[in-house]
Each structure stands twice: as structure tokens, then as C-alpha cells.
Amino acid sequence: MKNFQTKLDVIGNNIANVNTFGFKKGRTTFNDLMSQTIAGATAPGANGGTNPKQVGLGSQIGTIDTVNTQGSLQTTGRPLDLGITGEGYFTVRDEATQSNYYTRAGNFYLDAKRNIVNGDGLKLQGATGGAITIPTTAQSLSIGQDGVVTYVNQQGTTTNAGRIQLRVFDNPEGLEKVGGNLFQSTGNSGAGTSVNVGTGGSGTLVSGALEMSNVDLSEEFTEMIVAQRGFQANTRIITTSDEILQELVNLKR
Structure with missing residues (x-):
């Protein structure tokens, strides 16, 4: 029961x-x-053998x-909504505790300092191991399937703001859920490896879409x-x- x-x-x-x-x-x-074994097995002799009674x-x-398993992607049309088609995880960092967490939830936002963060303010990590920042002069931004974040400034010039990296694990089922749509690595998941989007089985990004639950x-x-x-x-x-x-x-x- x-x-x-x-x-x-x-x-x-x-x-x-x-x-x-x-x-x-x-x-x-x-x-x-x-x-509970009531009687053990016996080998064949003059008579045939008997099976154990348990x-x-x-x-x-x-x-x-x-x-x-992969969840379905729901189109939102919002540039900072990102869905992953593959096995990678976004890396977000809690600066207060100096801890990295991993998530498949791709609903990101801009904070007051124009950093790309998740709903709890944890910073999305880029290829340089730091946050990705969009300047106030940016008129629009876009994120490609390869994770490259670009923006257009007031002069109409397109600038590269950074590149999102994904984390892949030898055993993703060994990750530990810690709440808030976040996972942390364990001894059985392995520390994981940060790779460029599209390499190492990480998959590609779909901007303007979110991965739904696989329930x-x-x-x-x-x-x-x-x-x-x-x-x-x-x-x-x-x-x-x-x-x-x-x-x-x-x-x-």
C-alpha cells in the first residue's frame, strides 16, 4: 500500500x-x-530434481x-522564448551562491541591467562563461538556431552579443531536480560538458517557441x-x- x-x-x-x-x-x-524459502531446490538423482518452494x-x-523524452514545442513568437530540439540543457548561474544550474525551460527575460535571465533572475550563460548582455541602444534582437545572439542598434548595424552554449551529460537521467524548473549535476549524471549549440548531440535552438512538459x-x-x-x-x-x-x-x- x-x-x-x-x-x-x-x-x-x-x-x-x-x-x-x-x-x-x-x-x-x-x-x-x-x-521465504520453504524448501530448496534439489538436483536430479535417482528421481527427478525439484524446484524451490518460496x-x-x-x-x-x-x-x-x-x-x-523530448517535449513538444509550442510557438509563442517571443524572441527570448527558446526551445531545444535535442539533449542539451541551458546553463543558468546563481551569482549569490556561485552555483550553476541546468534547465530545459527556455522562457528568458531581460533584467534592469539588460542581462538575459530566467524568471528567477538567474543569468543565462554564454560561450565565454558569463552572462549575455543586450545594450540599451538595441532596437531589436534575434537568436539563431546555432545560439548566436545578435541585435540591431539605432544605426541599423547588426552586432553579435554572444553565443548561448548548451550543457550535455553522459547520463541526463541522473540529474537531480531542485525545483524552479532547475536541475543540478550529481555523481551519477557526471559534471557535463558545455558545447556549442548543434554539436555533441546538444540539439538546436528554436527561437519563439517553448518546450512543453512531456507528460x-x-x-x-x-x-x-x-x-x-x-x-x-x-x-x-x-x-x-x-x-x-x-x-x-x-x-x-
Whole structure:
């Protein structure tokens, strides 16, 4: 029952984030617990061999996975909305803690100092390892599929403001979710490598679009029904065991 409750928690979180940009759904898997061996196996002799007799002792949570499939891209038409078609992650930096985080959510903004930041003010990192800044003289800006950020000034001159780099990991499913659409690296994900957009399997950028959650509502509701029925079946086992114990108690009467 506890395991099915955990599965329902994961499903509930998936459904809650169905409209979260760059969200990667979770998945719960089960393992069986150790089995009580009533009789071991015997090898064939004068008679044939026998198989072991074992009674299972229940199940346990095997894994809670992050499923890193590509989410669909939703067109917004906003130049600072960026979608990734590939396996790369944006790198954003928290200057207060000197920490880098990684995200698939590409809704970026300009702050008062004209730095490109995410919704929490973390700075998007460019190829030079620093923030990308758009001057106040810029009349318009654009971001190419290769991550190059350009702007047009008042004189009509196009200037390169920097290049976005993406982070790729040997094991992206090993990344740890820290909230706010952010991930951080772990010992099992590897530190990752910053590469130019379009290289190293990072994918390309689509300006004016955002990657949506990869949650499939029909699949989640199906899994919810299965988990609910599994929970109910396990409660029935407890009820049945209680009735059997009651019958044993009644034998004394």
C-alpha cells in the first residue's frame, strides 16, 4: 500500500506539471522483496530434481525515474522564448551562491541591467562563461538556431552579443531536480560538458517557441487507475487477513 501511495504521488506530480515548461515526467518501478524459502531446490538423482518452494514477502520501490523524452514545442513568437530540439540543457548561474544550474525551460527575460535571465533572475550563460548582455541602444534582437545572439542598434548595424552554449551529460537521467524548473549535476549524471549549440548531440535552438512538459495525460490517468486498483486490492488483503484471524479467535468459543 505504501508503494502504491508513492506511485500515486509521482503521478499526481506529473499531472500537476502538465503545463510546466521543460518539465520531465517521473516514473515509478517496483521490485519484489526477498522470498521465504520453504524448501530448496534439489538436483536430479535417482528421481527427478525439484524446484524451490518460496513465498514472496511483498514489493518495494525499485526506482523513481526521470523520463527525458523530448517535449513538444509550442510557438509563442517571443524572441527570448527558446526551445531545444535535442539533449542539451541551458546553463543558468546563481551569482549569490556561485552555483550553476541546468534547465530545459527556455522562457528568458531581460533584467534592469539588460542581462538575459530566467524568471528567477538567474543569468543565462554564454560561450565565454558569463552572462549575455543586450545594450540599451538595441532596437531589436534575434537568436539563431546555432545560439548566436545578435541585435540591431539605432544605426541599423547588426552586432553579435554572444553565443548561448548548451550543457550535455553522459547520463541526463541522473540529474537531480531542485525545483524552479532547475536541475543540478550529481555523481551519477557526471559534471557535463558545455558545447556549442548543434554539436555533441546538444540539439538546436528554436527561437519563439517553448518546450512543453512531456507528460501524457491519458497515460497518467491510466496509470492512476492501475495504482488505485492495486491500492484497493492490497487493502482487501488486510481485510481478508483480519477476517481469518477473527475466525481463529472464534474457534475458542
